[in-house]
Amino acid sequence: MSYREVNFDGLVGPNHNYAGLAAGNLASSKNSNCTSYPRQAALQGLEKMKFLHDQGLTQGLLPPQQRPDLKILRKLGFSGNDNQILAKAYKLKPHLLAAVYSASSMWTANCATITPSCDTKDNKVHLTPANLISNFHRSIEADFSQTLLKKIFKNSKHFKVHNPLPKSDSFSDEGAANHMRLSSKSLDSGIGLFVYGRQAKTSSTKKFIARQNLTASEQVIFSHNIKTECYQLAQQNPSAIDFGVFHNDVISTSNENFLFTHQEAFTKQKDFLKELQENYYRVTNQELLIKSISNSDLSVKEAIKTYIFNTQIVTLGSGQMKIIAPTECENSPEASKIILDLISDNSYPVSSVKYLDLKQSMSNGGGPACLRLRVTLSKEELDQIHQGVLITDSLYIKLKAWINRHYREELNPIDLGDPLLIGEIHNALDELSQILHLGNIYPFQK
Secondary structure (H helix, E strand, O other): OOEEEEEEEEOOOOOOOOOOOOOOOHHHHHOOOOOEOHHHHHHHHHHHHHHHHHOOOEEEEEOOOOOOOHHHHHHOOOOOOHHHHHHHHHHHOHHHHHHHOOOHHHOHHHOEEEEOHHHEOOOOEEEEEOOOOOOHHHHOOHHHHHHHHHHHOOOOOOEEEOOOOOOOHHHOOOHHHHEEEEEOOOOOOEEEEEEEOEEOOEOOOOOOOOOOEHHHHHHHHHHOOEOHHHEEEEEEOHHHHHHOOOOHHHOEEEEOOEEEEEOOOEOOHHHHHHHHHHHHHHHHOOOOEEEEEOOOOOOHHHHHHHOHHHOEEEEOOOOOEEEEEEHHHHOOHHHHHHHHHHHHOOOOOEEEEEEEOOHHHHOOOOOOOOOEEEEEEEHHHHHHOOHHHEOOHHHHHHHHHHHHHHOOOOEOHHHHHOHHHHHHHHHHHHHHHHHOOOOOOOHHHO
16 A cells, blocks of 8 residues: 655644743743744745645645634633624733744644554554644644544545544643654555653653653553554653753654754663664664764754754655755754765765754744644555645635735734734634635634
């Protein structure tokens, strides 16, 4: 059976703002309360999608969630009509208002964990929306993520969309940002690598709380009915988390038979990588190629600053791999040298690089890999998903015009108290749901 990888990028919402809500995310904290540029952010993300589409890849998108989520404010005791609630929250609880205004759903690597049908015992694609309970502003995404995934992956013969895990610290789940799939070149066999930061209530970190719980990873493995040989667990290095590696995708990435990582990514890394290579060979009968970057070549601090491991590695129609990197990598002498050395070394399959300007996302703590959710699908499964969210030349033109019509050029912290902004966002999302043929998916439409 023929398989292909589909990337679903998050379309940046018109509420894109910098509120510094994510503890442990250094870029988010650094740029807290700065002016954001929603139109530019959305166009930068859209251009990345169009570039990958033009490379011959199958590219999809996930629309933004409705924000602000005033339903949450009502649950927290705010009363009155929408404008009254907005005014009260802006005056009395501005940080809470910023949380329910967050545009963080743009980072779809956190949307869910996906297991392809070739790795499961029931031959279905399994999808579990992440509960994201580590941060309040992200925890409110889970219910709509499930609704959206059920809309896109609606054929129950091929897909099973699970409920998010219980909203308990014991099941803290951050989605695919802590999950990689190492596969054969044909994608039809592989190992899902589940990376966790802590076990139960025990964390070895000293500065930042590790977000992914081992119990959550184990539960996803169980509910996805994954074949015994098709998964492996790994623990994130606590020291790296304390440096600001809040998700594994800040320090490791992969594509097919290639793993690109830093020497500080995992605990007992040498033994872990040896075991991973052995397991990978048993499953695929191929060699796993690992490029591990040392501290002497690149510090963890510089890795976080440039997001070199949050790059996106894709396989082109020619079979060659291309690395999609933010311009921050190009502007870093250490990171750019590592990338150039990588593509000039015939021992590894990456042969070219494309630098993209994603500064609006990067300034809020998300790079190329944060913006996409990877889904491996057979040709039949691809035909069964909702086709309206797949990028085409005509959809790109419509979305670009839509962004230019509806998005503000800039957004300041004071603008979150502007009652007109809510109406602008609703108008934009109402039109978007029609463009994508999703129907009335937003709460305000019902």
